[in-house]
Every structure is written in C-alpha cells, then in structure tokens.
Amino acid sequence: MPKNPTIVVRVVLTIIGSVMIVDCLVLMVLGKINFGSVVPFLVGMVFVIHGIFWHDIGKFVHQSRWLSLMWYALWTMFFIWLISFGVFIYILQQQIKLSAKPMPEVAAIIVLGSGTVAGKPTPTLAKRLDTAAPLIDSQKSALVITSGGMGFGQTRSEAHIMATYLYDSYDIPLKHIFQESQSTSTAENLIYSQEILAAKGISIAAPIAIVTSDFHIIRAANIARHQGYQQPIMLASPTPLSIRYNAWFREYFAFVSGWLFGEY
Template sequence: MCFVLLLLGIIFIGYFCGIIFFTGHAGSFSFVWLFLGIGAFIMCILLKKKIWHDRIPFWFRRFFIVLVCLGGILFLVVEGCIVSGFSKKGPSGLDYLVVLGAQIKAGGPSRALQYRLDEAAGYLVENPDTKVIVSGGQGADEPVSEAQGMHDYLVEKGIAPERILMEDQSRNTFQNLVFSAELLDKEADSVGVVSNNFHVFRAEKIARKAGYQNVCGIAAKGEPFLQYNNMMREFFGVLKDFLAGNM
C-alpha cells in the first residue's frame, strides 16, 4: 500500500508540474493535483512509521475509509455521466448552435475555444440554414468579450456575419444558456450546444433546466494532456450546478 501511495504521489505532483510546463502557469484548480500528491506522501509516511495504526483512533480510521469509498463511488458515477457526452454530435438541420465561451487571449481564442469554434464552423458549413449564437462576456484578463472573439474567428473561417448572433454578458455556463435563450425561441427552435467533450453533459443538462425543449449537445475535442485536469474540474462543476439547482 505504501508503494502505491508513493507512486500516486509522484504521478500527481508530476502531472501538476506538467500542467505548468504545458500552459506556462498553474491555474488555481490545478493545485488539487499538488495537494493530492502531498496527501499521498503524508499517508505513505503515516503507514510506514505505523502512526496510522498505533496513534490514530480506530473510529477515525473507519470513518476516513468509509468517506473515501463513498467519495470514490460518487466520483466514478459523475465521471461516467461526463464521459457519456463525449460522442454527441447532434442531428443535421438544427435551427441554432450555441457555442459556449472560454478564454480569449491577445492572439485570439484559447486552444480549447478554438476546438469548439472549429466544430461549430464545420457544422455550419454543412448546414447553411443554421444560425449560431456565440456566448461569453469579457473577463478581466481578456482583451475583448469572448463573444466578439468567437464572432471574429468564425468570420475568418468563412461563416457569414449575418448568421452569427452575439451574447456578451454571461460569466458562466448557466448564464451562457439563459442569456442565449433570449435570442431564440427555446420552446420551438432546435438547438445544439457546442462545447468541449468533457463539458457537454453538464451544458446539455443546464440547457434543459433553463427551458430548452429541443436541445442536444455537440462535443468538440478537448486538449489531450489537460483532459484529466478538465475532467476532475468538471466533476466539481457538476456537483456545484446540481446542488445549486441549475441542472
């Protein structure tokens, strides 16, 4: 067991360092991997020195093990739901696409957002009657609103500007979908919600909760190296929105 914990600690901290190398910085959520790694090392030391069995009360050890098992089961169930959205593409001939925003950088959309926009652009080329709503406000570190950056990117990809509607006030997924609903008829129009694969399950559930009657998810790919980090973060996102009544 100690060897397994030691190995997990090395993997978790190594992944945290890899995120820094890949992105050039450590986002606030990525520190969860550092904390998990440190926790695994601490648990290894407690077992190695027999502190866990000799000095930790029995009731606490039992409670901790039960808590970890229940947390593991919950994690697997939620992650299974998240993975269920990976292959969704939506039918042809939708009335609208809603592309959910992500970070805009000085040079244009982030890679994750480019994947969403490329997926949307491909669909729009194949379905010339479909319109698209690009949804996202402007963060403190963004040069323009996410909606504006997405609009410009799609125009460069050859999508006619008159097919693109902008929603530039939202700050999160729930607001993306609620505010975008004001630009269409959510009870009558068929809508495809475009996001990265790990985000599609939650986005579709939120859309249904927001009153979209004919909605489906459309999954764009995610960044391969960051997929584990994104899926871990999405686990907490699903719990947050479920507890908040957004899905």
C-alpha cells in the same frame, strides 16, 4: 513482488498527489480558483502527506479506537468516491458517443465560450469553434450565437473573438453571427443567449444545438434543461490531449458543484 507492499502504496500516493498539487497550482495561478481546482489540490495534499508520513499517521490514529475508526471510514469514503468517479467517466463516454450521431435540423446553434489568450481562442475553445463550423455551414438557416463575455484586462469580448475566428478560419460572415457578450459562466452563457433567441422569435422549446467540449456536455445539457431549453442537442468537440484527462477529472468536481449550488 515487493516485500513491503506499503512502500508501493506510499510511492503511488506521493506521485499521484504531487501531480495533482502541481496541476491545480498552475490552474490557480492562471486565475482558475474554483471548486474544480481547490478540492483536487486538497486531495493531492492528503495523498502526499499520507505517502510521506504513512507510519507516523498509522501510529497516531491507532492510539485511539475512535481515531482508528475515523481513519478507516475516511478511506472507505475515498474508495466510494473513486467508484462514483469511475461511473461519471463511463456515463460521460456514453454521452460523447451519442453526441457523435448525425445532427438533426436545429433552429439555433449556440457555441459556449472557454477562454481566450492574447485576443485568440484557447486550444479548447478553438476545438469548439472547429466543431461548430461544419454544422453552421450545413444548416445555414440556423441562428448562430457565440457566447462569452469580456475578461479582466481584455478589450474584446470572448464572443467577438469567437466570431472573428469563425470568419477568419471558415469565412462565416460576421453579420450572420450573433454575439452574446455578457456571460462569465456556462449558466450565464445559456441564460443570456435566450435574450437573443427571443429577439429573433426562436422559442427555447425548439431544437437548439449547444456546442461545447466533450467533458462539458453532461453539465451543459443539465443546465440548459434547468433553464427551460426543451430540446438541447449537444455537439461535443474533442478536448486537446494535453489537458484532456485533467479536464475530465476537474469536470467531475464542477458537476458536483453545479448540483450543490442548484444549477440543475
């Protein structure tokens, strides 16, 4: 056992905080500046500052009773948040298990976008398409929609890139894939897909499969229900191991953000 457990706490805080800062900086450099990257970045900064200046902060806050109470209150709030994060991950794991059940007959299959690089799906998006392909092949009467707009500097929409991937990798005819090419978010993915569904005479009351990443299924399902989808059936694709735990962490904040901004 170390003689001074404070040293262990400081080292752990500094390491965890540094990892969070670097991870979020990389995301922000790539243009992903949002609630799910900025908040963890700020939390990481707090961790590193406490790890480096633990004693100085302790001396400062203990000069005043109110500062001391505030400091302890903030740490209490952090541990409450940590518990809520654990609950979120537990519920997410349960939902991922449920999504692995055999898929019933559906009227449509919507594959949500997740980014492209150099005209090709990102590894996360490729996993979604790989997961969708067997379902598309087994339910040939279901309407297939790829959903994703055109990003900055791109010449093709994400929906088109997704459809091309399904054709090149799984020989799914392009004429059987309807492309929703306006959206830039999950909420827009689902709202604009409704236009295609309505044009083809499919009600959003019908069972509709929504294919997305495992970490995203809770938020996507809530958004779908909020928009009026009555039987959204989630199909979860595995997140690449290299980004899996980071994605789960960021999704917690994205889920909170969606709740705060009334997405569900």
